[in-house]
Amino acid sequence: MVNGTGGTGEAGRALGRRVREVDVLIVGAGPAGLTAAEHLAAADCGTVEVLEREQQAGGVPRHCHHGGFGTPWTSGPRFAAARSRAATDAGAVVRTSTTVTGIPEARTVDVTGPDGLERITARALVLATGARERPRAARLVPGTRPAGILTTGELQQAVHLYGQYVGRRAVVVGTEPVAYAALDTLRRAGVTVVAQLTDLDRPQIPPLRAADARLRRTVPLLTRTTLTEVLGRGRLTGVRLRHADGRTTQVPCDTLVFTGDFVPEAELARGAGLRMDRATRGPLVDTAFRTDVPGVFAVGNVLHAAETAATAAAEGHTAAAAVRRLLAHEDRPHAFGPQLAVAPPLRWITPGRLPRDLPADDTQRFLVRAAEPLPARGGATLTVTQDGRTLHSERVRGPLRTGNSREISGSWVRDAALDGGPIHVTLAATRR
Amino acid sequence: MNAPAAEGRVTRYGPLQDSAAYDVVVIGAGVVGAGIARELARHRRVRVALVEASHDVGDGTSKANTAILHTGFDATPGTLEARLVREGHALLGAYAAECGIPVEPVGALLVAWDEDQLAALPGLAAKAARNGYEAARVVDADALYAREPHLGPGALGALAVPDESIICPFTTPLAYATQAVRAGVDLHLNSRLQHVTWAEGEGVGGHTLHTERGPLHARWLVNAAGLHADTVDRMLGRTTFTVTPRRGQLVVFDKPARALVHHILLPVPTALGKGVLVAPTVFGNVLLGPTAEDLHDKTATHSTEQGLSALHTQGARILPELLEEEVTTVYAGLRAATEEDDYRIDSWAEQRYVTVGGIRSTGLTASLAIAAHVTGLLAEAGLDLGTPTSLPPVRMPSLGERTQRPYQDPGRIAADPDYGRIVCHCERVTLGEIRDALGSTVPPASLEGLRRRTRARGGRCQGFHCGAALRDLFDGELS
Incomplete structure (x- = not known):
């Protein structure tokens, strides 16, 4: 173990950090990162290390207890476990509870984990940090700030990973596919969905699936409806809605789930000074998933919040080829x-x-x-x-x-x- | 050298089983009440209780302000507020350094957007001087834009007030309460006051406070009930003032916005009102607000469509790029305004009662000076306080973005790996810090309380990543 002040100009910050080098460093063990790791490790690219800040590898699919991950009958957790195993079996090192806290210079990251602080420099750095749903505040929904308001991501973890009590009566905002996953999770948690709403004029999924939720699951769908106010102190007691004709109604509920409206988890990329794409809000990449900084790649939902795990995984595979090309011709300017x-x-x-x-x-x-x-x-x-x-x-x-x-x-x-x-x-x- | 006092109790549930009278009961555990309790705790002779309606300290107006440590440069000269803010600025600055309360001396710029405002700046500098603050300087537009290159177009100049600072509004009342409890003050939460009676006891009369959790006896009473100070005043038969809640809605922007602003950008006060400010926070975010809406409902701490839209318009002028950043949170607080433009601190010796009313947005800054002032009034009125001792210092968690956080501290992680396990990723809060908060002298009663103590769940994802994990830790602590 080398203790010292690695890097340049950042000596103060590097103090007390274990300074290491690897060939390929991947940030984020979701579908994109794990798949890239698997293919790079299998191709003998030297040391391939994946850093995951959560306690388990797998990314968002870990808490998506529904099919459609690769095959209609493959659940999220199974997909996550399979991708994780494939990466490890191929020889990649997947480290969990290990957080990249900054990118002080190109291809060099600062890391915090239970074993201490590190500064790791890689020949190729792949950012696969994923996406998150925009929560209530980011959507500027007015009202009080009671408990009982969550995103699908938090809901799924609460129900599927921790078995927590959620509530009795829920209102669900959004009609993207993830909203229907939220409906399933709420049903499994014994929560009645009293309304699903969207300000658009139709749900953003195929009509059959929407009809299934509305008719078989009897979830009332309110289109062209805006959530105008959150009500309740301590615990949520209801929401106020405005309909297309200007009418306002109040719906009693104790749970409010904001679904979809994903944004890239791109703060590391931005903090590193990578050139960003103003439209996607993720890093700007070329078709080889190269950012504007040599040796730094980005892949998966940090580029397009949010697509399916299969899409992210396929990109991880494609990006692996680009990373291999870089490793073979490292000195060639891009x-x-x-x-x-x-x-x-x-x-x-x-x-x-x-x-x-x-x-x-x-x-x-x-x-x-x-x-x-x-x-x-x-x-x-x-x-x-x-x-x-x-x-x-x-x-x-x-x-x-x-x-x-x-x-x-x-x-x-x-x-x-x-x-x-x-x-x-x-x-x-x-x-x- | 005094022997260390027995630690006070922190109670949240069950009847208040206390037959013995407290020497002083302070009503309201906001930043003002907690500060008074802490000051009284220095006097070992008196037995003190801090009584609060909510389940946590700092849970009312104290948690929803603009988080500024004011110099008092713009106070009305000669008022009690002007003096206590000036004194409080120095006292809290020193206290914050001692306790590790995050403070950043970023300085303020009062930005003039039209000729009238520009013309008002020299007068404001002169007023600052009358308040004992000599360092305010008028700067021209070029100097202003050199300091704040992202400022919207059209600013004509500014008054620079270099000693205005930003501070953590959550840690401050918590530090006071922690120190008070450790020095023997009992903290009774969830104890809303219903009415107060007076009874002549054995030898000495006293107050009986009838709370939701039963009665408490007190020889002396201090009313620091904030928004409800007038209600408590009336329980004591006094009708000296009426609190009109003035709502301030605020928007907090995500951390990338922090690079856009270097100072507290204050508006120039005009006849049309104080206007909104843009300020960095000690957590590395940027604050836009507050609105100023006079209301009647003391529970109206909700944000509104109109309020947020007005802030959007103002923000677009002050710092246009700010609006391209993601919003992390929105909150609203109620300032305890009264009919007069000053603090309303009065003492009735015969009634053994001190009321501390009308403490508005400057209360955080002035809190330690208010505490000293109120303690002085109690002594003048006849409370025998004895000689004050100094309290054992308290060290608060390192929450400020500009200080070394546990996740950055190799020594701390080596001693306990839980300081290397980050649970809240947006704010980089570790398992070790969450355990510390849950086991602290004044533990949180809710996930919101945990957030104010650690920053956990206070970031851009608002729990998408860590919400369920945090609840698991919190519930585990309760069971």
Whole structure:
């Protein structure tokens, strides 16, 4: 064990830290981080270490007790355990209760854990820090501040990890897929859902699933309804709602669950000075998941809050290849091509730029997110242009929803001019 | 050298079984009441109880203010408030350093946004001088923008008040209460006062306080009931003032916003009101507020759509980039305003009663000076206090962002690995700190109380990551 003052210029802060080096360091043992670790360790990339701040590896799927993780019948905890085992079996070291508290310089992280403080420098650093739901305050919902208000993440942990009492009557805010997971968890905890509400005009999941919740589970769905006030002292006693016609009503409840509206857990990336994508609020990456700092990658829901565990895991796999390429050609400077930009009704696209120094990878997919729900009927056309030249256009079938993204083809990447202007991705109603 | 006093009791439940009378009962365990109890605890001769309606100390107005340690530069010269704020600033500054209460001497800038406000600055500097504060200086727009490059466009200049500081509003009353209890003061929580009677006892008369948990006897009474000070006053047959709650709503922005602002940005007071401020917090966040709404309901500590929207508008002018950051929390507090623009501290010797009313947003700053003043009034009125002793120092948890936190302290983690296990990730609160808080002299009664003691669950995720784990720890402590 080396005790000392590693790093440069930060000697004071490094005091008392164990200074170490590894080949690959991955921050976050969720689906993206674990999958990247598995493939890097299996490819003999030297020491591959994953740092996880929670007590168990696995990320958010740990507390998602429903199917749909890879297969319809694979539950979150099983998926989490399998990914974790696969990473460890491949030779990666997964350390839990170990928190990265800062990134004092590129590829160097400060760590706090029960064994003390460390400063670890890696040849490649992969940020896989995931996402969180925006809680009540961030949504600026007025009212009192009683107990009984939670996000789906807290609800699932309370019920599935700790078996805690939740309440009797709940109101659920949101209709993204995660809202329906919250409904399931509340039902299992014996909580009656007295209302589910959204300010949109329809739920943001397929109609069959919405109908199932509404009819079979008899959860009243209030569309075009806004939560205007939280009521109660000590414990929540109710909420005030405003409907589309201006009517206001009061709904008694002791539990209020805010679902969806995910944001990237990107504070480490931002604190490290990585260039951020203003639209996604995560770090800006190219199609090889490289940030603007050489040797630093970002992958998973920190880029796109939030997609499925399978999407995050697939990215972890793709990113592993990019990390291997870096390790093989470490001294080669990286260069970036044009950035991608969207316009309303699209909200963001990720990855947000093309590499310039790598061969065009036309198997790469992009994810686009709509700023508002787009109708199911009529159809729309997505067009990719650069400097006035159309690179690609594709029909977008079915509705675009606000809570998850649409995958678009990357087949056009090889046609893009890497020294050209920004690439514009637009969506317009299909002309008949 | 006095022998160490037996520690006082902290009670929350069950009947108040106390037949013997206290020498002094202080009503209200906010920052003012707790400060008075602490000051009285220095006088070993007197037996003191601190009685509080809520389940925790600092749970009313004290928990929802702007967290500023004022110099008193803008007080009305010659008032009691002006004197006690000035004295309190020095006293609390020294006390905070001794106890580890987080303080950052960031300084304030009163920003002038129009010619009238700019013209008012020299007068404010002169007023500051009349309040004994000589260091205020007018700075021009260039100097202002050099200090605050993210300030919105259109500011014309500012008054710099270098000694205004930010402080932790939660640790301060807790430090007072902790020290008081350790020095023998009994703290009775959940004990809302219902009425007060007077009885001539054996040799000496006294008050009987009828609380929700039963009666308490007191030879002397100090009313530090904050918003409810007028109600308690009326229980004692006094009608000297009426408290009109003035609500202040505040928005706390996430830590990346801290880089946008270096000083407390104060508005220039105008005829239209005090306006809102933008200030860093000792936890590394940024505060925007407060609104000022005169209300009648003393329980109206809720935020409103209109209030938040007004703050949004004001914030957009003062620090436009602030609004791009995530909001961590929103809260509202009620200042205990009365019909007069000064503190209302009165003593009735024949009734053995001191009332401490009208303590508004400056109460945190002035608290130690108020405590000394009230103790003086009690002595003048005939309470034999004996010689004061100094209290054993108390060391409060290191909550400030600019101090070394346990998760950064290798020695502490080596001694106990629980200080290396971070439970609340947004605020980086360790298992060791949570255990310490749960086992402390004045333990929390709720997760909110735990938050005020540790910062746990006070960050951007508001419990998404750690809420259930914290509840598990808290419930485990209770069972």
